[in-house]
Amino acid sequence: AMSEAQIEELLTKDPAALGPMSVGATNAGALFNGIRMPEGDRWELVDPGHAWGTRETVDALDRAIAEVHRQFPGSPKLYIGHISARDGGRLSPHKSHQAGRDVDISYFLDARHRWYQRATAANLDRERTWAFVRALITETDVELILIDSSVQRLLKEHALKIGEDKDWLDEVFQFGSRKPRPLIRHARGHANHIHIRFYSPIAQESAVRAYPLLVKRGAIKPTANYVRHTAKKGQTLGSLARQYGTTVEAIKRANGLRSTAIQAKRVYNIP
Structure with missing residues (x-):
């Protein structure tokens, strides 16, 4: 691990060498050395100027989307909405999205799909959406997933139909379960997109160690608690x-x- 003196030297000479840092809480934080989600042939950036995250966030999204295309070649693009601003901090209209670890992303819907379109029993592509959500859970370091309960019901029914373990599904879905802290939770306003929050252990730990120096040198403003x-x-x-x-x-x-x-x-x- 680098010493405080080494961190301070890099902040002076080569800040980019410190890598991305997720500073503070997702609803009261900042992003330092963020990585912009690249353009891709498997997704469309709705607002590229606010698609900055940690390296771990960007890689996790890429990995989960790639798994869908592995299972279903030729799948349509997903729409990626807000992640964070380049330096993090308040991003209207969200309370979160401040530290490079929150992502708004579309469901897989039918051929007439557009951004922020409500997912329903008539238009939800259950196979691809479940493959994506499952990959988030099993292939990435995800902290929580917000999905409207009406869509959770459709996905859980599909997962059961294809043979997923019921006890495991009860662990991860809030719908139909009494588990105190399921991974997939209901939040109003999330029938038209999925909200994902990732852990970023490297970016978060780096930020904890460098925080006093980042504030001291004016690289970030002190974050609120x-x-x-x-x-x-x-x-x-x-x-x-x-x-x-x-x-x-x-x-x-x-x-x-x-x-x-x-x-x-x-x-x-x-x-």
């Missing part, structure tokens, strides 16, 4: 600000809020 608060009935941004010693505007920025209205039972980031 958030408390996760589940709002209760009757609470307001003002009461939360007083409780945690922060400001209403800071809470609004941390959650991408345009107004001061909050909802009971919703989880908010408190800086």
Whole structure:
């Protein structure tokens, strides 16, 4: 492992040699030395300017998509949406996507497929989409996958039909399972795309070691640390600000809020 002096020397002379670093949390982080997802004949970048990630993220996506094409040669392209901005940080309209480890990507749908099209029983290509999700689970270091429960049902039914182990499927799918932390979880707004979050052990560990020097040399801004608060009935941004010693505007920025209205039972980031 490099010493602090060696890291500082590289920051001065050859920052790229330090490799990509995923700094901080995915909802309060930064990206240093990010890698842009390349153009490819198996995917289409919806917004190339916001398709920056760690090397591990880029390689994992490539590997999972390649597995689909191995099983189903000639498969159509997937659409890859936002990963992160070049330097990470806040990327509207997301709360996450700040540290090069989150990816929005399409489902495999029928021939009339377009980006952000809702997946349904009528248009979902179950074989290819399950092959992709399965490859994410078995071939990459994935942290979580967000898929609407309606689409989870279709994929789980297909997986059972082709002989996948039911106990294993109950471990990975939230739909039809009572496991406390399944890998595939429901989140509203994810019937039209899949959200993937990867672990990036090398990029994350490198960032932890280099963080003080990155901040010291102005390579990144200090990242925020958030408390996760589940709002209760009757609470307001003002009461939360007083409780945690922060400001209403800071809470609004941390959650991408345009107004001061909050909802009971919703989880908010408190800086």
